[in-house]
Structure formats: C-alpha cells, structure tokens
Amino acid sequence: xxxxxxxxxxxxxxxxxxxxxxxxxxxxxxxxxxxxxxxxxxxxxxxxxxxxxxxxxxxxxxxxxxxxxxxxxxxxxxxxxxxxxxxxxxxxxxxxxxxxxxxxxxxxxxxxxxxxxxxxxxxxxxxxxxxxxxxxxxxxxxxxxxxxxxxxxxxxxxxxxxxxxxxxxxxxxxxxxxxxxxxxxxx
Numbered sequence: 001x002x003x004x005x006x007x008x009x010x011x012x013x014x015x016x017x018x019x020x021x022x023x024x025x026x027x028x029x030x031x032x033x034x035x036x037x038x039x040x041x042x043x044x045x046x047x048x049x050x051x052x053x054x055x056x057x058x059x060x061x062x063x064x065x066x067x068x069x070x071x072x073x074x075x076x077x078x079x080x081x082x083x084x085x086x087x088x089x090x091x092x093x094x095x096x097x098x099x100x101x102x103x104x105x106x107x108x109x110x111x112x113x114x115x116x117x118x119x120x121x122x123x124x125x126x127x128x129x130x131x132x133x134x135x136x137x138x139x140x141x142x143x144x145x146x147x148x149x150x151x152x153x154x155x156x157x158x159x160x161x162x163x164x165x166x167x168x169x170x171x172x173x174x175x176x177x178x179x180x181x182x183x184x185x186x187x
Contacts, residue, residue, distance in 0.1 A: 013166045020080045036064035055107045062106055065147055070154045081158050087165050088158060095154055102150045113139045
C-alpha cells in the first residue's frame with residue numbers, strides 16, 4: 001500500500017473498475033455502519049452523563065458517517081472510491097487534515113451548546129408531543145450540515161485528483177447522466 005509516486009504506470013482507474021466489491025471492503029463498510037449507528041448510539045447512552053462523553057460519541061458517529069458516505073457507491077450513481085487506490089492514498093494527508101478541522105469545529109460547537117444548555121428556558125429543553133426538544137434539533141442540524149459539507153468537499157477533492165491523474169471524469173452510467181451536479185453527485 002504505497003502512495004502513488006508518479007513512477008507507476010496506472011493507465012486505468014481502479015476506482016472505476018466494473019466491480020469494486022471485495023471481502024475486506026465489505027467488512028470495513030460493515031464495521032463503519034455498525035460504528036455509526038450502534039456504536040455511536042451506545043456511546044451516547046453510556047457517556048451522556050460524563051464530561052465530553054457526548055462529544056466523543058459524536059466524533060465516533062461523525063467519523064464513521066464521513067468515511068462511509070465519502071467512499072461508498074450509492075444508488076444515485078455516485079462512484080465509489082477505494083481505500084487502496086493510489087490516487088486516493090495520495091490524498092490521505094489532505095483528507096485527514098480536513099477531517100481534523102471539521103472534528104475541531106464539531107467538538108467546539110457541541111461544547112458551547114452544552115455549556116449554554118443549563119441557562120436556556122424550559123421551552124428549549126422540553127419535547128412537545130412526539131417531536132424532539134428544540135435544543136436537540138438546534139444541536140443536531142448544524143452537525144449534519146457539517147457532515148454533508150465534509151462529504152461533498154472530500155468527494156470533490158477525490159474526483160479532482162482522479163481527473164488530474166486519469167484525464168476525463170469517469171462516466172458510471174453515461175446514458176442516464178446529463179452532467180449536472182446535484183447535492184448527491186453528478187446526474
């Protein structure tokens with residue numbers, strides 16, 4: 001697993017292979033999925049009453065979600081990125097730096113939110129009917145927006161790196177794509 005040095009003769013993009021399924025990749029994504037939902041949920045329950053426990057649970061869930069949605073293929077035609085692709089591996093330092101920045105903002109935001117929570121009126125902390133308390137919504141929505149922003153920008157970085165290395169942007173389903181960009185990728 002060496003990073004691309006430019007000396008290799010990579011004429012075909014490994015991320016554009018007909019099938020990107022492999023046992024280790026499936027296992028990695030299964031672990032990320034479990035960490036995102038089950039692991040994050042368990043950590044939220046177990047650590048919610050400890051100092052910075054909720055932030056730790058958020059970091060686990062957030063990181064798992066960013067990795068899962070940042071590298072996986074989905075039904076809307078977004079291409080997969082392989083962890084072992086030399087182009088992807090060459091971008092690991094940039095991806096890790098970006099992720100560290102996003103995690104810093106996430107933890108800082110949640111820390112401030114939890115510090116002001118005791119000073120809020122009861123309306124912010126009380127659920128009405130089946131709805132979550134407004135405080136929870138106000139805390140979760142910005143975190144989800146940050147995750148989406150990181151996923152979209154990371155995928156754009158990886159796509160640019162692939163275009164720089166292999167030329168034209170890959171066409172997964174060329175017959176049903178019109179080239180426009182949507183929130184979930186190219187249409």
